[in-house]
Amino acid sequence: MLPGFPDAQPVNGLIGGVLIGLAAAIMLLGNGRIAGVSGMLARTLGLTRGTPWPIAALFVAGLILGAVLHLLTLGPIEADFAPGWGWLVAGGLITGIGTRLGSGCTSGHGVCGMSRLSPRSIVATLTFIAAGMVTVAVVNAVGGGW
Amino acid sequence: MRAFVSMLSGILFGFGLALSGMMDPSRVRGFLDIFGDWDPTMAFVMGGAVIVMAIAWRMQKAMNKPVVCDQFSLPGTKLIDARLIGGAALFGIGWGLAGLCPGPAVASLANNLSGAAIFVAAMIAGMVIFRLTERPAQ
Structure with missing residues (x-):
């Protein structure tokens, strides 16, 4: 496609x-x-x-x-979910703390805030996308990727 | 009526997540995997959602109050601080590890109960930990 x-x-x-x-x-x-x-x-x-x-x-x-x-x-x-509960527990725990600390996630900052051109949400969205990209790259490089 | 609007919004949101492929952690992970086998699907999802919402914000500016509530209750904070960036960075790490963010995780309780329940339970635990350690001044 x-x-x-x-x-x-x-x-x-x-x-x-x-x-x-x-x-x-x-x-x-x-x-x-x-x-x-x-x-x-x-x-x-x-x-x-x-x-x-x-x-x-x-x-x-x-x-x-x-x-x-x-x-x-x-x-x-x-x-396709992550193989093993370790990924889900670690990912969930960090996501829970991070979204409260940063006051939002992909929906609040990413969809609602970015479309409002809120500088705060644009910074947050760029930050979590970058952090996600680095995390996936590191996990792949270390060899534990899924 | 407020209840109906909330429910309708949630259902449409969940259906959209399911249709978009964003309830598939491996596909979301694929979007974040820019050095590997990159999957651009999420860019289309975000693009579609942001375009529609940009129009909605235009309409919101012309309205004195929402259709079924007395007033708009929107975040007014402008502060870009360590808390915002640190929180977003932490969230991004969690997102990269599991390929799930809060919306798809909750919706996945209907599709992959065992996996989604583990993630959602851990996410709630994280929110509770934050609540318990939060400083009073917010």
């Missing part, structure tokens, strides 16, 4: 991305809030305040239902 990148899925990626943008737009224009998953999850668990609980909790529940809807309509969702 994309010359030079036989495994890429540019069309599904773009359509999926537009849907994610629409979802964030509905949250912004409807409820007046940022559709940031790490923040909404923390609020759902009572780790932060601010957003009314039902707004956060139903958004988080909706994420799971959206994936279920895909399974029921378009079918299976391809996914």
Whole structure:
């Protein structure tokens, strides 16, 4: 589909991305809030305040239902997870601390903040993408890659 | 009505993540693997989402209040400090290790329960650790 990148899925990626943008737009224009998953999850668990609980909790529940809807309509969702729970535990733990410390993740800073041209979110997004690229390169170089 | 809007936003978000391929950790990892077999799919996902949201921000500027809430509740912080950059860097490391960020991880509870549950449980533990060690002044 994309010359030079036989495994890429540019069309599904773009359509999926537009849907994610629409979802964030509905949250912004409807409820007046940022559709940031790490923040909404923390609020759902009572780790932060601010957003009314039902707004956060139903958004988080909706994420799971959206994936279920895909399974029921378009079918299976391809996914290769890391081999072994060590990657998931380490990755999850660091992601949890980092997203709270940095006040956001790919959705809040990456989608909502970058499109708002927020300098803070642009810096955060460039930082986590760079850190992710370095991490994958290091893991591959050390030989423990997956 | 606020509840309906939240649910609709979440469902559309989750469906979009599933369709986009971003619930596949190996594909997300492929985007970060610029020195290896690079997979540009995520650039299309981010591009599509950011374009739609850029239009939404234009509309937001022309609105006095959101459609079903009394007021906009948006972050106003402008501070670019060590906390922001350190947090983002940590998140990036975690993202690179597991190929999962919070949205796809939560949505994957519907698709790869065993793996997603481990990641989400660890992520929540990380959030709790942060909460417990957080300094009062935020």
